[in-house]
Amino acid sequence: MKSVAINGYGTIGKRVADAVAAQDDMKVIGVSKTRPNYEARTAVEEKGYDLYIGIPERANQFKEAGIEIAGTVEDMIQEADVVVDCTPGTIGPQNLEMYKKAGVKAIYQGGEDHELTGLSFNAISNYDDSYGKDYTRVVSCNTTGLTRTLSTIDPIADIKKVRAVMVRRGSDPSEVKKGPINSIVPNPPKVPSHHGPDVKTVMEGIDVTTMALLVPTTLMHQHNIMVEINNEIETQEIIDALEKRSRVLVVDAGEGLGSTAELMEYAKELGRNRNDLYEIPVWRESINVVGNELYYMQAVHQESDVVPENIDAIRALLEMESDNEKSIAKTNKAMGIL
Ligand SMILES: NC(=O)C1=CN([C@@H]2O[C@H](COP(=O)(O)OP(=O)(O)OC[C@H]3O[C@@H](n4cnc5c(N)ncnc54)[C@H](O)[C@@H]3O)[C@@H](O)[C@H]2O)C=CC1
Numbered sequence: 001m002k003s004v005a006i007n008g009y010g011t012i013g014k015r016v017a018d019a020v021a022a023q024d025d026m027k028v029i030g031v032s033k034t035r036p037n038y039e040a041r042t043a044v045e046e047k048g049y050d051l052y053i054g055i056p057e058r059a060n061q062f063k064e065a066g067i068e069i070a071g072t073v074e075d076m077i078q079e080a081d082v083v084v085d086c087t088p089g090t091i092g093p094q095n096l097e098m099y100k101k102a103g104v105k106a107i108y109q110g111g112e113d114h115e116l117t118g119l120s121f122n123a124i125s126n127y128d129d130s131y132g133k134d135y136t137r138v139v140s141c142n143t144t145g146l147t148r149t150l151s152t153i154d155p156i157a158d159i160k161k162v163r164a165v166m167v168r169r170g171s172d173p174s175e176v177k178k179g180p181i182n183s184i185v186p187n188p189p190k191v192p193s194h195h196g197p198d199v200k201t202v203m204e205g206i207d208v209t210t211m212a213l214l215v216p217t218t219l220m221h222q223h224n225i226m227v228e229i230n231n232e233i234e235t236q237e238i239i240d241a242l243e244k245r246s247r248v249l250v251v252d253a254g255e256g257l258g259s260t261a262e263l264m265e266y267a268k269e270l271g272r273n274r275n276d277l278y279e280i281p282v283w284r285e286s287i288n289v290v291g292n293e294l295y296y297m298q299a300v301h302q303e304s305d306v307v308p309e310n311i312d313a314i315r316a317l318l319e320m321e322s323d324n325e326k327s328i329a330k331t332n333k334a335m336g337i338l
């Protein structure tokens with residue numbers, strides 16, 4: 001049983017904690033917060049996690065709020081085999097020295113640059129690269145979505161180049177101070193966005209360029225993907241491959257799943273923890289091979305698709321399972337992923 005610490009208990013961290021707790025070969029030894037808010041309280045009182053604080057000077061604030069703490073982040077990581085760093089992008093790099101000093105392995109998230117760890121992770125495309133290593137980075141939610149479908153398509157279609165337009169959610173549901181609320185914003189306004197270069201960190205040699213914009217929605221990103229392919233292939237072969245791939249769902253707009261809102265409603269029907277949709281839904285009607293070009297559209301539940309990837313990254317770093325498909329299957333089973 002391996003011991004996992006989760007540093008930063010926000011959108012991603014709280015989901016990673018629950019996903020770790022659902023596995024039979026690893027356990028949560030602590031989670032961390034910087035403020036005594038409702039997430040800190042539920043972590044302790046509802047979930048039963050030991051809570052550590054990221055800013056030691058704030059111990060009194062937790063005491064005054066009546067939220068029990070077990071120590072500081074430095075204390076937490078002493079006991080861990082691996083720490084999953086789910087702090088915001090600006091904090092993560094500062095933590096690396098602390099992890100090195102404590103001799104603990106660490107997994108970062110997609111808000112960090114690839115250069116921080118020199119290694120990035122996706123369970124389907126490059127699990128082996130992180131096997132036994134000290135530090136890796138699970139690529140961002142959008143990059144994970146692109147990588148899952150492209151690495152399923154490449155072996156049968158032989159991808160020549162990819163061009164994608166990424167429609168990104170403006171903010172997460174609880175981010176009340178972020179927008180846009182009445183605008184479509186090229187973001188970044190320059191091309192490429194970070195997603196194309198990021199896919200290259202987990203799919204060596206792929207030619208992929210992306211452009212991105214923000215829209216006023218809080219749940220799900222949406223991708224429009226154009227792929228030039230070398231192999232002659234039928235549309236149905238692409239559909240079959242995507243249907244076989246776990247963590248990817250071919251969905252029918254005609255069955256009432258024609259929008260991101262309906263997909264999130266579908267996730268509620270599935271009865272998942274927090275109504276999460278860990279899989280990447282691809283609209284069946286959009287999948288179309290025309291000559292040497294493949295077109296498709298997909299969506300990404302930004303809060304959850306990277307969560308199972310973090311579990312597989314733990315198994316890779318700690319050499320708990322050498323076969324990526326076995327780790328993926330084990331994670332999927334524990335989390336009820338299709
Ligand atoms: N929200 C999303 O849609 C996704 C986020 N990511 C990445 O995951 C990472 C975390 O993002 P979120 O969970 O959205 O952020 P968040 O803001 O929801 O949560 C961050 C957590 O870190 C805590 N924190 C802040 N400073 C800290 C410190 N010094 N020590 C310990 N904890 C500290 C905060 O209190 C908060 O609990 C980022 O790299 C982000 O880019 C990746 C995929 C999707």
Ligand SMILES: O=C(OP(=O)(O)O)[C@H](O)COP(=O)(O)O
Pocket residue numbers: 110111140141142143168195302
């Ligand atoms: O990794 C994400 O998106 P991204 O892949 O578009 O950077 C997450 O949705 C977090 O994005 P944010 O850093 O804008 O909150």
